[in-house]
Amino acid sequence: MARLLWTVALLGAFRSAVSKPLGLDKRWEELKVKHEWVDVPKGWVQVGRPPTDYPLKMNIGLKQERFDELLEHLYEVSDPEHHRYGSHLSKEEVDELVAPNSMTVESLEAWLTYHDIDPVSSLARTDAGDWVTVTIPICKVEKMLDAKYGVYKHVDTHETIVRTISYSLPSFLHEHVSVIAPTTYFGTMQAMKSHVLIEELVDDQVSTSETVSTQTDVPDSCLRDITPACLFALYNAVGYKPAATDRNVLGVAGYLDQFANYADLQTFLTANRPEAVGFNFTTEKINGGGDDQSIPGVEANLDIQYTVSLSWPTPNVYFSTGGSPPFIPDDFTPTNTNEPYLDWLKYVSSKPKVPQTITTSYGDDEQTVPRDYAIVVCALFAQLGVRGSSVLFSSGDSGVGGGDCLTNDGRNVTQFQPAFPASCPFVTAVGGTTGIKPETAIFFTGGGFSNYFPRPPYQNDDVADYIDKLDGAYDGLYNAKGRGFPDVAARGDRFRVVISGKTYHVGGTSASSPTVAGLISLLNDYRISHGRPPLGFLNPFLYSKGAAGLVDIVGGTNPGCGTQGFNATAGWDPLTGLGTLDFGKLQSLVLYEDED
Numbered sequence: 001m002a003r004l005l006w007t008v009a010l011l012g013a014f015r016s017a018v019s020k021p022l023g024l025d026k027r028w029e030e031l032k033v034k035h036e037w038v039d040v041p042k043g044w045v046q047v048g049r050p051p052t053d054y055p056l057k058m059n060i061g062l063k064q065e066r067f068d069e070l071l072e073h074l075y076e077v078s079d080p081e082h083h084r085y086g087s088h089l090s091k092e093e094v095d096e097l098v099a100p101n102s103m104t105v106e107s108l109e110a111w112l113t114y115h116d117i118d119p120v121s122s123l124a125r126t127d128a129g130d131w132v133t134v135t136i137p138i139c140k141v142e143k144m145l146d147a148k149y150g151v152y153k154h155v156d157t158h159e160t161i162v163r164t165i166s167y168s169l170p171s172f173l174h175e176h177v178s179v180i181a182p183t184t185y186f187g188t189m190q191a192m193k194s195h196v197l198i199e200e201l202v203d204d205q206v207s208t209s210e211t212v213s214t215q216t217d218v219p220d221s222c223l224r225d226i227t228p229a230c231l232f233a234l235y236n237a238v239g240y241k242p243a244a245t246d247r248n249v250l251g252v253a254g255y256l257d258q259f260a261n262y263a264d265l266q267t268f269l270t271a272n273r274p275e276a277v278g279f280n281f282t283t284e285k286i287n288g289g290g291d292d293q294s295i296p297g298v299e300a301n302l303d304i305q306y307t308v309s310l311s312w313p314t315p316n317v318y319f320s321t322g323g324s325p326p327f328i329p330d331d332f333t334p335t336n337t338n339e340p341y342l343d344w345l346k347y348v349s350s351k352p353k354v355p356q357t358i359t360t361s362y363g364d365d366e367q368t369v370p371r372d373y374a375i376v377v378c379a380l381f382a383q384l385g386v387r388g389s390s391v392l393f394s395s396g397d398s399g400v401g402g403g404d405c406l407t408n409d410g411r412n413v414t415q416f417q418p419a420f421p422a423s424c425p426f427v428t429a430v431g432g433t434t435g436i437k438p439e440t441a442i443f444f445t446g447g448g449f450s451n452y453f454p455r456p457p458y459q460n461d462d463v464a465d466y467i468d469k470l471d472g473a474y475d476g477l478y479n480a481k482g483r484g485f486p487d488v489a490a491r492g493d494r495f496r497v498v499i500s501g502k503t504y505h506v507g508g509t510s511a512s513s514p515t516v517a518g519l520i521s522l523l524n525d526y527r528i529s530h531g532r533p534p535l536g537f538l539n540p541f542l543y544s545k546g547a548a549g550l551v552d553i554v555g556g557t558n559p560g561c562g563t564q565g566f567n568a569t570a571g572w573d574p575l576t577g578l579g580t581l582d583f584g585k586l587q588s589l590v591l592y593e594d595e596d
């Protein structure tokens, strides 16, 4: 009650602020830091200042007042024991839950009005109104946010971006605005095929159409040479025929100018999945994303060749998200804001239908993503889950952490480095394995514990058991209360991939995530063709009923940060999660829950 009155009083104050700003100027001049880095993020050097009239497209994320309610829905519709299991929400229902309240909207508009920005003519808003975009000359943005933008260049990639080390907002707006971008997220996003990438050239004439009929039939060749046939055999999915291809869709999110090549897919299918020859995928271009067929991307081809060959003939869509073109200070490109996750998420969540399965093989070290920014992006993944999408991410290719593993918080201490978005509790993170009969964790498989997100209830027991087993090992190097990842695993090495007509071996958890996505898409097909809703957010199922359909991986370590890393053990572990998929068993488990 008290809170309500307070709200009404302030609303009144804001109405007058809009009409008579002079009396309340102070409110907009009292700025408080929203986010700042101690140092220029590692790998970046400032090479100049943007021109003062450079038009900056600001994305303003507004507080979603009913987000807790959205999470309640997410957990209910994703819990196989709950009577609402599978009752996913529509776009309109989600929009209602993520809409900002009127007080938030009025506060933002009053602030913009104070800075002579007309909230009616200048703003673009998402349907829910939770995101506002406005293009403003950078000199003005700097005043509004007490920020100093620089042009920064990455020492390895030579990518150039416009960012600031710190930004502020009027104290009063802190409770209404969740994030403003671009500001302090520099983005070191990488494809998760990193260091193992192209292992060797293999003879692309070799045919792999060995006939496999059961899981025990995994050909020995699969030890050194992974094909779709190997994955069907390894994960007990031989012979499944999709039947809901008019409704079921698999999406692959691509970034960093990685383009999936149509001709290479046909070459790959001819050699490795002959039944599917002639089958195509579509590309959706987002925010200036390209589709240049003269430069096939290794990551893009890996992702699409495996999702297509595993899920065929399920429609596959490749999302090519732009946003990281080189910034040329004297070429005014107002779209050059380089916020790939946000741009993709805003695009996909604005669609009336979202793909039932989505895989992404990119990530950052969690500590390089501002905490507020990571929380907002993670919340957008929860939105996809509640709408019935299974969202998969590679867990990373640096074991418990790459490089020196020093913290960037000014303390400079060694800490394991979890990967984001794998560390977000609302995605399913996929680790990597190697070998056959049995598979073991591959040495580079990313895994650990988030420093940003607390351990979610669905994995409480499994993760606590693992931490007990550690018996104090690595105390202080990881956050024992954090979200543990990955959740599941699949092979992560020696995948045949066709690039510019030639066959290579490619590895990384980049390969594992599309593999799991292909299998999950088949499970979604199985449910949908039996008149059931898709699986949606997978984790509550995987950590309960679904666990019986997973094969525990119990060998291997993931060294990093000068340590031996963790061990893959019986039960959940931060290398392979709960294990690899047994498609046949999962098939019976995914229909069982509503058999009554």
Ligand SMILES: *[C@@H]1O[C@H](CO)[C@@H](O)[C@H](O)[C@H]1NC(C)=O
Residues within 6 Å of the ligand: 262, 266, 278, 279, 280, 281
């Ligand atoms: C696949 O689609 C692309 C883009 O529309 C087209 O250029 C290509 O010829 C198609 N390939 C096949 C095999 O249909």
Ligand SMILES: *[C@@H]1O[C@H](CO)[C@@H](O)[C@H](O)[C@H]1NC(C)=O
Residues within 6 Å of the ligand: 406, 410, 411, 412
């Ligand atoms: C942290 O380490 C970096 C790299 O070794 C060094 O440049 C920096 O001065 C250190 N900062 C502190 C506070 O020790």
Ligand SMILES: *[C@@H]1O[C@H](CO)[C@@H](O)[C@H](O)[C@H]1NC(C)=O
Residues within 6 Å of the ligand: 469, 470, 473, 565, 566, 567
């Ligand atoms: C991993 O296993 C080895 C061999 O059993 C053991 O010596 C080591 O302490 C284990 N490490 C952790 C972190 O559990």
